[in-house]
Amino acid sequence: MTTTDPSTTAREPQGKRRLGDLLFAGSAKGSGILILLILAGVAAFLIGQSFDSLSANTANFFTTKEWDANTRDAPAFGVAALAFGTVLAAATALVIATPIAVGIALFIVYYAPRRLASILGYVVDLLAAIPSVVYGLWGIGWLVKQLGPFYTSLEQYLGWIPMFAGPVSTTGRTMLSASIVLAVMILPIITAMSRDVFQQVPQAHREASLALGATRWEMIRMAVIPFGRPGIIGGAMLGLGRALGETMAVAMILSPQLVISWMVLQSGNQTIAAHIALQYPEATGYGVSALISAGLVLFAITLVVNMGARFIVARRKEFA
Amino acid sequence: MTTTTKGSATEMPGDGPPPSQKSLLTGSLPRYAAPALLAATAALAAGVLLAFGALGIAQFAVFTVIAYAVVISIASRVVENRRQATDRLVTTIVYACFGLAMVPLVSLLWTVLSEGLARLDLYFLTVSMNGVTPSMDAGGVYHAIVGTIAITGLAAVISIPIGLLTSIYLVEYGQGRLKQAITFFVDVMTGIPSIVAGLFVVALWMMIFGPGKTNGAAGAIALSVLMIPVVVRSCEEMLRLVPNELREASYALGVPKWLTVVKVVLPTAIAGITTGVMLALARVIGETAPLILTAGSSAVAINWNLFNGQMMSLPVFIYSQVRMGGAINYERAWAAALALIVVVMLLFFLARLVSRFFAPNLSR
The missing domain is CATH 1.10.3720.10 (MetI-like)
Known part of the structure; x- marks a missing residue:
């Protein structure tokens, strides 16, 4: 309170110190610090509780695929398969969602009539507000049944690509189904972010390219996309962060198996988040502690992705 | 459907003598071309799918969009020019993206509404699951x-x-x-x-x-x-x-x-x-x-x-x-x-x- 920052131009006049001011400023600052403490606490408690099982683990935590932790003697578990599944599911979702999201954002900003565009903005926000468990229910109760024939023909015509090799799972509870639902869930995030940057493209840039005789697509390619690229990348990475940590859609749809497999049309693979949700109710022995160490890995992955996204977005703000 | 910017329909004139036989408005598809072609491809899609006995909403929509994208690109390429053809193709893709994104939203709301209404009543909202065995047709939230x-x-x-x-x-x-x-x-x-x-x-x-x-x-x-x-x-x-x-x-x-x-x-x-x-x-x-x-x-x-x-x-x-x-x-x-x-x-x-x-x- 007593320090005067030389960078602030208007120096605060030294007035009477009031109790109310001190209390209010103190509690405001206190809750700010509390947030930092909570975040530090999240990291500290996860590390503290995972230590227990990690030191008892008889296998290499990072290279083992099996999860044999619900015991008191010689637990052997690792996150290799889980981490692979997490990244595979999120990356597939991102590949599906990003082009469509950019398309929707372009539609809302440059193609749709003005009135329709504002309604569509609401609809996108609404999609983001639907709880993930409802997406999961929709996925398992409706979508997987519709996808069955699609998968069969995908395997029939594209089966020579190793990823789409058969035999196709008969239930449709595959990695690809989970990824499609994840894609639907991150679509609004990427769309909202891209839409925001597209709206900020200077009108002069767009009019200049149109005045030079550019078609609408040429205007978008030459004026809008270069300006909006950091926003698209930042939005995609935020979406990736969400997809990495998403639990319910995967836990409800995928029929899990602790393997490392690229075959997205067969049942198998598992993500960290879904594994924790499914295993936790039955965890005994070192089980809970082992799940916490898996959560720590997930926390680290999402932290890196999110900080990268924020960095890209913040840098754009500085230059814009 | 959309109308593209008409003024830019011709090629950019160079420094040499302008292509005098072309007025600004020749060489562009008429306004009704896009909806007419869409209707035509939709009819074609329905016909072909019926002939193969595989008519479903999804197949119909996919077939129509792809056929329309091909037809409008070719038509624009022949009548207009390459740049206009690209523009029309991208317009089709952007509209298709939007349509595709509406599918999950509409189907999600529709399934939740139609499946949920069957059981959501006052009884369901006012009783718990206490004492409900798995096979019982009872219980609520x-x-x-x-x-x-x-x-x-x-x-x-x-x-x-x-x-x-x-x-x-x-x-x-x-x-x-x-x-x-x-x-x-x-x-x-x-x-x-x-x-x-x-x-x-x-x-x-x-x-x-x-x-x-x-x-x-x-x-x-x-x-x-x-x-x-x-x-x-x-x-x-x-x-x-x-x-x-x-x-x-x-x-x-x-x-x-x-x-x-x-x-x-x-x-x-x-x-x-x-x-x-x-x-x-x-x-x-x-x-x-x-x-x-x-x-x-x-x-x-x-x-x-x-x-x-x-x-x-x-x-x-x-x-x-x-x-x-x-x-x-x-x-x-x-x-x-x-x-x-x-x-x-x-x-x-x-x-x-x-x-x-x-x-x-x-x-x-």
Whole structure:
């Protein structure tokens, strides 16, 4: 309170110190610090509780695929398969969602009539507000049944690509189904972010390219996309962060198996988040502690992705 | 359908003599070309699919869009030029993207509505699952509604003061390193996976109360970890919108800073703050994963006590019913999903209404 920052131009006049001011400023600052403490606490408690099982683990935590932790003697578990599944599911979702999201954002900003565009903005926000468990229910109760024939023909015509090799799972509870639902869930995030940057493209840039005789697509390619690229990348990475940590859609749809497999049309693979949700109710022995160490890995992955996204977005703000 | 910008339909003239035989408007498809071609390709798609006996909505839509994209590109290439053809192709793709994105939204709302209405009635909303054996055609979500209200309520009571005070600190008081650190870590906190928030409370509870202790308060704390950053973000944005002139006028009248914040800044921004808080509530009310870990997933009886025993909530109810997997379980899950979506949408639209009708007029 007593320090005067030389960078602030208007120096605060030294007035009477009031109790109310001190209390209010103190509690405001206190809750700010509390947030930092909570975040530090999240990291500290996860590390503290995972230590227990990690030191008892008889296998290499990072290279083992099996999860044999619900015991008191010689637990052997690792996150290799889980981490692979997490990244595979999120990356597939991102590949599906990003082009469509950019398309929707372009539609809302440059193609749709003005009135329709504002309604569509609401609809996108609404999609983001639907709880993930409802997406999961929709996925398992409706979508997987519709996808069955699609998968069969995908395997029939594209089966020579190793990823789409058969035999196709008969239930449709595959990695690809989970990824499609994840894609639907991150679509609004990427769309909202891209839409925001597209709206900020200077009108002069767009009019200049149109005045030079550019078609609408040429205007978008030459004026809008270069300006909006950091926003698209930042939005995609935020979406990736969400997809990495998403639990319910995967836990409800995928029929899990602790393997490392690229075959997205067969049942198998598992993500960290879904594994924790499914295993936790039955965890005994070192089980809970082992799940916490898996959560720590997930926390680290999402932290890196999110900080990268924020960095890209913040840098754009500085230059814009 | 759309009409592309007509003025740019010709090629850019070079320095040499202009292609005199071309007027500005020749060499462009007539306005009715796009809808006419679309209708034609739709008819073609229906015909071909009928001939092969494979007529379904999905196949029809995909076939039509692809056929239309090909036909319009070729037509534009022949009549207009390559650049116009590309533009028309991209226009088709962008419209298709939009149409594709509407599929999940419409189908999700439609399935939840049609499947959920079958079971969602007063009985379902007012009884719990206590004493309901798996095969019984009975039971409801009252205990889950109770849990959702109690847990989300406590989460709101924890998060709103902390979030609001932090945003006040960031906007009115903060400076230097601490402000930067808080801004940055609030952003980081927004990205914490919900299951990790749940694990955090599990670890915390294990340290304090020993293993295996689940209750509603634990769930509320996990939800707070997810809710606080959202509240901070939205309140901060709203406080920044309050014009500085209002603060300066208040200081000029000799009002202390804290009273200026409480009596001038907050009332001006209250509509936006309310909206932000409601949207944050709408987000955490559907959170499932942290509650499975902290409040338990097997409670069947009504429990108002946040500090003792497992507590069911609407999202966890949906999840645990799906895990059981019988037909009756799915019926219950759909009905509960409908109830949950109605609550979320109510919060969502109320928030929009508040921000529209109670926002102060800052235009002058």
